[in-house]
Amino acid sequence: NAGVTQTPKFQVLKTGQSMTLQCAQDMNHEYMSWYRQDPGMGLRLIHYSVGAGITDQGEVPNGYNVSRSTTEDFPLRLLSAAPSQTSVYFCASSSSGPRAYEQYFGPGTRLTVT
Amino acid sequence: AQSVTQLDSQVPVFEEAPVELRCNYSSSVSVYLFWYVQYPNQGLQLLLKYLSGSTLVKGINGFEAEFNKSQTSFHLRKPSVHISDTAEYFCAVRNRGSTLGRLYFGRGTQLTVWP
Numbered sequence: 001n002a003g004v005t006q007t008p009k010f011q012v013l014k015t016g017q018s019m020t021l022q023c024a025q026d027m028n029h030e031y032m033s034w035y036r037q038d039p040g041m042g043l044r045l046i047h048y049s050v051g052a053g054i055t056d057q058g059e060v061p062n063g064y065n066v067s068r069s070t071t072e073d074f075p076l077r078l079l080s081a082a083p084s085q086t087s088v089y090f091c092a093s094s095s096s097g098p099r100a101y102e103q104y105f106g107p108g109t110r111l112t113v114t
Numbered sequence: 115a116q117s118v119t120q121l122d123s124q125v126p127v128f129e130e131a132p133v134e135l136r137c138n139y140s141s142s143v144s145v146y147l148f149w150y151v152q153y154p155n156q157g158l159q160l161l162l163k164y165l166s167g168s169t170l171v172k173g174i175n176g177f178e179a180e181f182n183k184s185q186t187s188f189h190l191r192k193p194s195v196h197i198s199d200t201a202e203y204f205c206a207v208r209n210r211g212s213t214l215g216r217l218y219f220g221r222g223t224q225l226t227v228w229p
Contacts, residue, residue: 042221103217105157
């Protein structure tokens, strides 16, 4: 049971480039989400999904796209990277059952946009 | 809507001293309460949670927290800290009535333990 995995761990992009951050979980969790973490700002929700084919926006969705074609995977796409997207990105998942309160986090992807 | 305020952004303490990290929340509905810990260059892991029942909850690594409904607080405490407790700590809430797992986080408190 690998839990929540994220790739890559580190990435450097030039302004205007696009890329996809990968997130996968093997716990059959319905709920998955993406956060960004910036110094002094805590974690802010970008997008979330409550199941395959269902996604919705969080607090800071601009510049990001998501899709959920399977229960296991929830990739985050940066359409045209900007320096303001330099951050650490965390993927998280949880079930919708009795333990829905507990979210499991991946190790993070550190992204730098130059 | 929910919001979480962590009153101290940085808390420096010496090893074996007690520590309290403060968290207040605002919500129009009942919530679950959580503390997460993030060690350097790692993801977040659950430290403890309050769902219902006893207002004093115990977590991993000797931490405990007390839910105070009248003061809408959920302060985290440890009677004697170790160097290894150096980490960032996040308080979070979740809407009790929602089936979603959405969490609302505070901005974090950096705990630094000095020898």
